[in-house]
Amino acid sequence: MPAGGNDLIGEIRCSTAHDEDTLIDIARRNSVGQDEMTMANPTVDRWLPKEGTRVLLPREYILPDAPRAGIVVNIPEMRLYYYPVKASAAQKKPAAAPAASSTAKTAPGAKPAAPAKPAPAPAAATSFTSAQTGEVITYPVSMGRMDWRTPIGKTTVVNKQKDPSWTPPASIKREHAAKGDPLPDVVPPGPDNPLGKFAMRLGVAGYLIHGTDAAKADGIGMRVTHGCMRLYNEDISKLFPMVPVGAPVYLVNQPVKLGWEGNKLYMEVSQPLDEDVGITGHDPDEDVSKEQLQREDDQRSRFLMRIANTEIQKMKDKTDASVNMDNVRRAIEKPTGI
Structure with missing residues (x-):
């Protein structure tokens, strides 16, 4: 857990690809997810990173607001x-046990009913x-x-x-x-x-x-x-x-997270859920044009920017934090999860 008042845990590390490694292998060895590994290493071939390739391990996180x-x-x-x-x-207070009825009648020749047992106390x-x-x-x-x-x-x-x-x-x-x-x-x-x-x-x-x-x-x-x-x-x-x-x-x-370490405010951006953005998913075999993919990326960026502006304003209202919006825009345009 971070020190009091801090919201960051872990650290960014690096690994070196071995012969026949894939990014999937490296991700699993380091308890990193597949999408966060490829987001952090956008220029590295997922299936055939060359031996000796430097791979970034996104192992530093801002704790969610929860x-x-x-x-x-x-x-x-x-x-x-x-x-x-x-x-x-x-321990809850036990419920009062119901008393046995003194007016209950029994059929001729039948045995009187046994007194009712006290109800068990609730767990x-x-x-x-x-x-x-x-x-x-x-x-x-x-x-x-x-x-x-x-x-x-x-x-x-x-x-x-x-x-x-x-x-x-x-x-x-x-x-x-x-x-x-x-x-x-x-x-x-x-x-x-x-x-x-x-x-x-x-x-x-x-x-x-x-x-x-x-x-x-x-x-x-x-x-x-x-x-x-x-x-x-x-x-x-x-x-x-x-x-x-x-x-x-x-x-x-929470695709956009803000958190403090010392007197510095950090932001971590993940890709939003497409259904929140209004983007329809594509079949893996679907032929999607580069123009369409770019439009969808732009749509995600606008969505993330709205969230970022809201979260930053809430943080400013609480702390008078100073935020470099150029850095925010760069993080929004190319989410890396770091």
Whole structure:
């Protein structure tokens, strides 16, 4: 966790590509998502970086504007932050036991009814607060595609399962059947299970934070899921035992983040969600002109600039911060996630 009043964690580092490395390999070794790796290294060939190529590792982050207790997922950034929490149980007052009726009648020859048992006391209501450990853990995540958008808002972890089975929803089964790839009714635990070895179910029905099967590991840090949040298996294996059932989860949408380190104000920009901008997604095989792609980039820039202006004005109202708008415009025009 940064020192009091600071909002930045981590550091930007560099790595050197080895023979037969891809950016995907380097990203996974360093717990970096695929999109954030390519945004930080726009001139490096994703599939064949030359041996010895210097690769930037975007491992410095501004913390999202959200409570610093529990899980925070910034959807456009495609990154999860976990602030350790501790439980604080508050015992509810037991409800009064109902008295047995003295006027109840019984049928001839029947035994009198047994007195009613006192109602059990309600279970303790458990809430969670920051564990004040002074740390925050962060991992890249895959998010829901445009047509399977990950929801936004507050929820909780309601269930945790090691070696989960997966029961595909009817909607996903129909989608796979239409592609000639029918799914079984239940996928048992194992290397082909898309939930991986660990799953945490959220209070929003149908949404989980989970691992991955081998075939989908290359998509971590991209919008490729049906709404769930997917992690590298090695990352969720560390996160899973730390998060208690009942921990709060905040799903936020912050493509522009501002934060302080000392007396300097920093800004981090990620690509916005296209559906927020009003851009229709393209099929991977669709032939899209350069002119159309440029128009869409310009549209994203205008959208991000509006958000940046709003966030900067709020910061100025609170702190009288001085902001170099030329730097802001450059960051908006070429988002790098750094």
